[in-house]
Amino acid sequence: MAQPSRIWLSSPHMGGNELDFIHEAFKTNWIAPLGPNVNGFEDDLKTFLQTDKPVAALSTGTAAIHLALVQLGVGYGDEVICQSFTFCGSINPIVYQGATPILVDSEATTWNMCPVKLEEAIIDRINKGKKPKAIIVVHLYGMPCLIENILEVAQKYEIPIVEDAAEALGSTYKGQHCGTFGDFGVLSFNGNKIITTSGGGALVCKDDSTKQKTVFYATQARDDAPHYEHTHIGFNYRMSNIVAGIGRGQMQVLAKHIGFRREMNELYQNLFKNVDAVSVLSEPHEDYHSNYWLSSIKVDKTANFTREDLRLFLWEDNIESRPLWKPMHMQPIFKNAPYYGDTIAEELFDTGLCLPSGSNLTMEEKDRISNKINSFLKTHGHI
Numbered sequence: 001m002a003q004p005s006r007i008w009l010s011s012p013h014m015g016g017n018e019l020d021f022i023h024e025a026f027k028t029n030w031i032a033p034l035g036p037n038v039n040g041f042e043d044d045l046k047t048f049l050q051t052d053k054p055v056a057a058l059s060t061g062t063a064a065i066h067l068a069l070v071q072l073g074v075g076y077g078d079e080v081i082c083q084s085f086t087f088c089g090s091i092n093p094i095v096y097q098g099a100t101p102i103l104v105d106s107e108a109t110t111w112n113m114c115p116v117k118l119e120e121a122i123i124d125r126i127n128k129g130k131k132p133k134a135i136i137v138v139h140l141y142g143m144p145c146l147i148e149n150i151l152e153v154a155q156k157y158e159i160p161i162v163e164d165a166a167e168a169l170g171s172t173y174k175g176q177h178c179g180t181f182g183d184f185g186v187l188s189f190n191g192n193k194i195i196t197t198s199g200g201g202a203l204v205c206k207d208d209s210t211k212q213k214t215v216f217y218a219t220q221a222r223d224d225a226p227h228y229e230h231t232h233i234g235f236n237y238r239m240s241n242i243v244a245g246i247g248r249g250q251m252q253v254l255a256k257h258i259g260f261r262r263e264m265n266e267l268y269q270n271l272f273k274n275v276d277a278v279s280v281l282s283e284p285h286e287d288y289h290s291n292y293w294l295s296s297i298k299v300d301k302t303a304n305f306t307r308e309d310l311r312l313f314l315w316e317d318n319i320e321s322r323p324l325w326k327p328m329h330m331q332p333i334f335k336n337a338p339y340y341g342d343t344i345a346e347e348l349f350d351t352g353l354c355l356p357s358g359s360n361l362t363m364e365e366k367d368r369i370s371n372k373i374n375s376f377l378k379t380h381g382h383i
């Protein structure tokens, strides 16, 4: 029998009107990193986030983090705190600036930065003679972090927060959107994110002058003069008007796509409902609303199977799943970065798995996933 078609973890899902915005860009010759689609996409994002904060569309989420750090004055020899359990895009810009990442463990409820370990890290770094310049906190897999506790610690020590909401567009805490809590908020529209522009990102800024400064840095820091005049080092990080056209089309379906992802999460909650050894990452209580970008599970160490057993079993049927992020303090390139924490992030990497979560999965594909997981659970005596 032929191999069944691949079921992806998360694949692009176009809404239908993206090409109209691109055609309009061609018709009006706005083929540049500025134009009506860029402005329109920024307005759409701001409206969606229900915030007064202006949004700057950029080339990637990583670029957005970089420009946040530049504007917070992070430079050579500085230290920046980041949660260890994340994607490298959260932390690489620290090194671009010649600064040192200080890594902090997660807590077990949301899998994001542990506020207790955060404070420990801050106190220790201050005692060692350097106050961290910024804190990068992440809402992984769409789950809002313990943002109130994190903000409290940050305010106590007067350290600005960069909120990496690359995976959490549409997630809220107490009704407020992720990405709007920090001094800066970061969004990503990479190919696998909840909406995609093929590649893209955005920075949610405090006020209009911060947005202007972000755009200034993103367009080679060109001073006001008829010729090219520069008093700062700039970057080529602005979003293209073509790419922004995809974004405008995607914004029309974002709410619907979040609904589909949440349905995928419900499917997994049901599949593993009676399996004590498996916990599905879920909202701790009603203050939390996750976009469930990726549905993820943790397999108890005492279980009679490992997450790797499940991953390989799904792979037999061409169903993609993936271990959770490998913590940054375990990465060869960051092995010398100071780390504050226990083994929560390490255990998540050891025992966790992301399951297919796309908003475009068909009934048939969902059945294939369910049947395969049920047959795995049956084999191991769980149903």
Ligand SMILES: *Cc1c(COP(=O)(O)O)cnc(C)c1O
Pocket: 060, 061, 062, 063, 086, 087, 089, 090, 138, 140, 164, 166, 167, 187, 188, 189, 190, 199, 200, 201
């Ligand atoms: C995707 C992602 C980024 C980086 O975004 P890009 O647009 O791919 O540069 C940063 N942080 C996290 C947590 C991400 O998942």
